[in-house]
Amino acid sequence: MLLKEKVIVVTGAGGGLGEGIAQVCSREGAKVVVADIRGDAAENVSNDLDGESLAVHCDVADDKALDNLVQEALATFGEINGLVNNAGVNFVKPFLDTTSADWDRVISVDLRAVFFLTQKVCQQMLVQTPVGGSIVNISSVHSHAAISGAGPYDAAKWGMIGMSKSMAIELASVNLRVNAISPGLLNTQIWQDVLNAAPDQDECISYWKSNIPIGRPIEPEEIGELAVFLLSDRSAFITGANIFADGGMSSQLVSKEPYESGFIEGN
Numbered sequence: 001m002l003l004k005e006k007v008i009v010v011t012g013a014g015g016g017l018g019e020g021i022a023q024v025c026s027r028e029g030a031k032v033v034v035a036d037i038r039g040d041a042a043e044n045v046s047n048d049l050d051g052e053s054l055a056v057h058c059d060v061a062d063d064k065a066l067d068n069l070v071q072e073a074l075a076t077f078g079e080i081n082g083l084v085n086n087a088g089v090n091f092v093k094p095f096l097d098t099t100s101a102d103w104d105r106v107i108s109v110d111l112r113a114v115f116f117l118t119q120k121v122c123q124q125m126l127v128q129t130p131v132g133g134s135i136v137n138i139s140s141v142h143s144h145a146a147i148s149g150a151g152p153y154d155a156a157k158w159g160m161i162g163m164s165k166s167m168a169i170e171l172a173s174v175n176l177r178v179n180a181i182s183p184g185l186l187n188t189q190i191w192q193d194v195l196n197a198a199p200d201q202d203e204c205i206s207y208w209k210s211n212i213p214i215g216r217p218i219e220p221e222e223i224g225e226l227a228v229f230l231l232s233d234r235s236a237f238i239t240g241a242n243i244f245a246d247g248g249m250s251s252q253l254v255s256k257e258p259y260e261s262g263f264i265e266g267n
């Protein structure tokens with residue numbers, strides 16, 4: 001087991017991707033701290049895990065709640081060995097209509113919270129014996145390219161990468177690693193909402209297949225497997241990385257043509 005006896009905090013773990021990450025961490029032997037703004041959802045996920053776990057009600061946009069999360073994890077398990085900053089809010093609204101309140105809400109959850117929770121957890125990891133730990137920040141293919149109307153979300157997900165690299169080089173000498181994962185479309189509630197809103201589900205699936213070379217959304221546990229690798233000692237030499245786990249989405253310039261292309265040899 002890759003995370004035997006390690007204490008791993010996962011934010012936004014009351015559902016979606018965070019739940020999948022928590023499940024794989026638990027299967028790999030971790031003691032998992034399941035943190036979510038929906039306390040009852042965190043409890044349900046924690047109760048379903050086979051290994052030791054703790055549910056914590058936590059709004060990551062609230063500094064006091066971050067302090068409480070660290071304290072509760074320590075009170076129960078005595079140390080923290082890994083953190084997955086997964087909690088996030090999605091956002092799409094035309095740039096010209098976006099308000100300062102919209103900006104503050106998205107940035108406070110998707111970026112500011114990642115900075116300060118990582119700081120608090122790293123301060124703890126530095127006074128533990130042995131010193132060390134691994135941080136995994138859940139960014140997005142939005143750290144590679146944008147969609148219209150996603151300005152605050154794009155700023156947060158790009159910002160997360162710069163921040164991770166800065167932390168990684170500052171903390172490398174004390175055995176603290178910081179990496180990011182950039183998933184493409186996930187099979188979470190967002191995908192179900194997209195499907196339910198489509199006038200024709202088959203057309204919707206075929207459109208998305210043309211945008212994802214592997215041809216399907218990613219399952220949360222597939223990202224969980226990558227997160228576990230980055231949290232474990234198997235990735236001891238990897239820090240400051242941003243790993244795209246997107247079925248090839250960010251490698252494709254435009255959607256696949258709906259016909260067979262001929263050869264173009266040029267001059």
Ligand SMILES: NC(=O)c1ccc[n+]([C@@H]2O[C@H](COP(=O)([O-])OP(=O)(O)OC[C@H]3O[C@@H](n4cnc5c(N)ncnc54)[C@H](O)[C@@H]3O)[C@@H](O)[C@H]2O)c1
Pocket residue numbers: 011012013014015016017018035036037038041058059060061086087088089090109138139140141182183184185186187188189190191
């Ligand atoms: N769904 C996708 O296609 C996709 C793609 C790339 C990246 N991501 C990123 O993955 C992460 C998880 O996305 P998801 O699809 O599972 O979303 P989701 O909405 O299904 O789940 C998000 C979880 O975070 C919790 N949460 C929201 N605000 C919080 C707060 N302030 N404090 C604590 N918890 C909070 C929610 O209660 C929920 O349990 C996000 O950071 C998202 O940006 C998602």
